[in-house]
Amino acid sequence: TSDRPVRVAVIPGDGIGTEVMEPTLGVLEAVGERHGLTFEWRHHDWSCEYYTRTGRMMPQDGLDRLAEVDQILLGAVGYPGVPDHVSLWGLLIPIRRAFEQYVNLRPVRLLPGIESPLRLREGSSIDFVVVRENNEGEYSEVGGRMYRGSPHELAVQESVFTRRGIERVARYALTLAAERGGTLASATKSNGIIHTMPFWDEVVRETAADFPQVEVRDYHIDALSAMFVLDPGRFDVVVASNLFGDILTDLGAAIIGSIGIAPSANLNPEGVHPSMFEPVHGSAPDIAGQGVANPLGQLWAASMMLDHLGHPDAAAEVVAGIEASLTSGMRTPDLGGTASTTEVAQVVRDHVTGQG
Numbered sequence: 097t098s099d100r101p102v103r104v105a106v107i108p109g110d111g112i113g114t115e116v117m118e119p120t121l122g123v124l125e126a127v128g129e130r131h132g133l134t135f136e137w138r139h140h141d142w143s144c145e146y147y148t149r150t151g152r153m154m155p156q157d158g159l160d161r162l163a164e165v166d167q168i169l170l171g172a173v174g175y176p177g178v179p180d181h182v183s184l185w186g187l188l189i190p191i192r193r194a195f196e197q198y199v200n201l202r203p204v205r206l207l208p209g210i211e212s213p214l215r216l217r218e219g220s221s222i223d224f225v226v227v228r229e230n231n232e233g234e235y236s237e238v239g240g241r242m243y244r245g246s247p248h249e250l251a252v253q254e255s256v257f258t259r260r261g262i263e264r265v266a267r268y269a270l271t272l273a274a275e276r277g278g279t280l281a282s283a284t285k286s287n288g289i290i291h292t293m294p295f296w297d298e299v300v301r302e303t304a305a306d307f308p309q310v311e312v313r314d315y316h317i318d319a320l321s322a323m324f325v326l327d328p329g330r331f332d333v334v335v336a337s338n339l340f341g342d343i344l345t346d347l348g349a350a351i352i353g354s355i356g357i358a359p360s361a362n363l364n365p366e367g368v369h370p371s372m373f374e375p376v377h378g379s380a381p382d383i384a385g386q387g388v389a390n391p392l393g394q395l396w397a398a399s400m401m402l403d404h405l406g407h408p409d410a411a412a413e414v415v416a417g418i419e420a421s422l423t424s425g426m427r428t429p430d431l432g433g434t435a436s437t438t439e440v441a442q443v444v445r446d447h448v449t450g451q452g
């Protein structure tokens with residue numbers, strides 16, 4: 097990988113997406129220099145702002161252009177005035193599906209120096225990973241609306257679960273659990289949702305037969321959510337459908353102290369297509385333009401990209417830089433500090449280049 101630059105599509109998006117992206121590229125360049133990695137950034141202004149100008153979230157050939165890169169870094173999209181389903185279905189979901197990014201990987205780890213809003217048991221910590229199915233499930237286009245505006249109006253939305261779709265995400269989660277020497281919790285709701293969820297459970301079980309060393313336990317999603325709050329220390333790897341995983345990971349981001357820290361990787365594990373790395377948070381219109389957005393979620397997402405590129409040492413240096421920034425006390429307002437986005441990113445950069 098060191099003989100040619102890594103081609104990265106950079107899509108800062110809207111609001112604070114643009115503010116956290118720029119310093120992140122600086123940190124990536126700094127860490128890359130130490131590991132023989134260079135980057136070729138391909139900047140795209142695809143966003144809600146682009147939508148208001150062009151009527152599209154990305155150009156007609158947007159996916160073709162992304163197909164030419166190695167990886168994609170995304171900030172956040174969404175802005176008041178453009179409906180959220182437009183920004184999601186016009187950019188994020190097409191990218192996730194076209195490039196078979198069927199794993200959405202979201203680490204839930206309480207970093208040193210951060211206080212969880214939970215009262216954790218003595219000696220207990222939060223360190224697990226949620227593997228969210230990212231291509232099918234509840235977020236489907238199958239369905240429709242009838243009799244609009246009449247008293248008989250109705251809406252039907254079908255979930256789509258396939259054996260292939262469940263199997264591949266379960267296999268990824270089981271492999272991860274085996275590597276971590278841990279257990280797998282599978283989110284279900286087979287008591288209430290009587291077709292797709294028993295099917296999910298069956299395919300997870302069948303796949304788990306190849307991983308005798310991994311203990312698998314099913315949790316109904318409601319009880320699982322409660323357990324995230326009451327006893328997060330029990331989890332190693334959690335596998336969940338698209339909707340369940342989406343909800344669980346916002347809860348996961350909340351219990352590790354701030355949504356501004358949580359990262360997310362949309363992975364095509366086989367590397368046939370580019371993967372996409374983004375913070376969990378959105379464009380935060382309430383603080384956009386003030387220069388105070390926490391850059392750590394974007395930086396942690398960037399470190400996941402380094403991992404996926406086969407540079408775990410470089411990835412670990414960025415995470416160490418994030419931890420150094422937290423223990424230094426240089427924090428953005430969401431963590432109770434007064435530092436700016438660029439000041440926090442600079443601490444990470446200094447640490448990575450060995451000056452910190």
Ligand code: NAI
Binds near residue numbers: 176180357378382430
């Ligand atoms: P949000 O994550 O943008 O903001 C929620 C709250 O957390 C706000 O009070 C915000 O100030 C704060 N926050 C978020 N990130 C922060 C950071 N890095 N540093 C400090 N504070 C931070 O979620 P919200 O308000 O529900 O959505 C705003 C827009 O973002 C909407 O248009 C939504 O559709 C979009 N969105 C986009 C996502 C994406 O691009 N993947 C994900 C989530 C939301």
Ligand code: MG
Binds near residue numbers: 343346
């Ligand atoms: Mg979400």
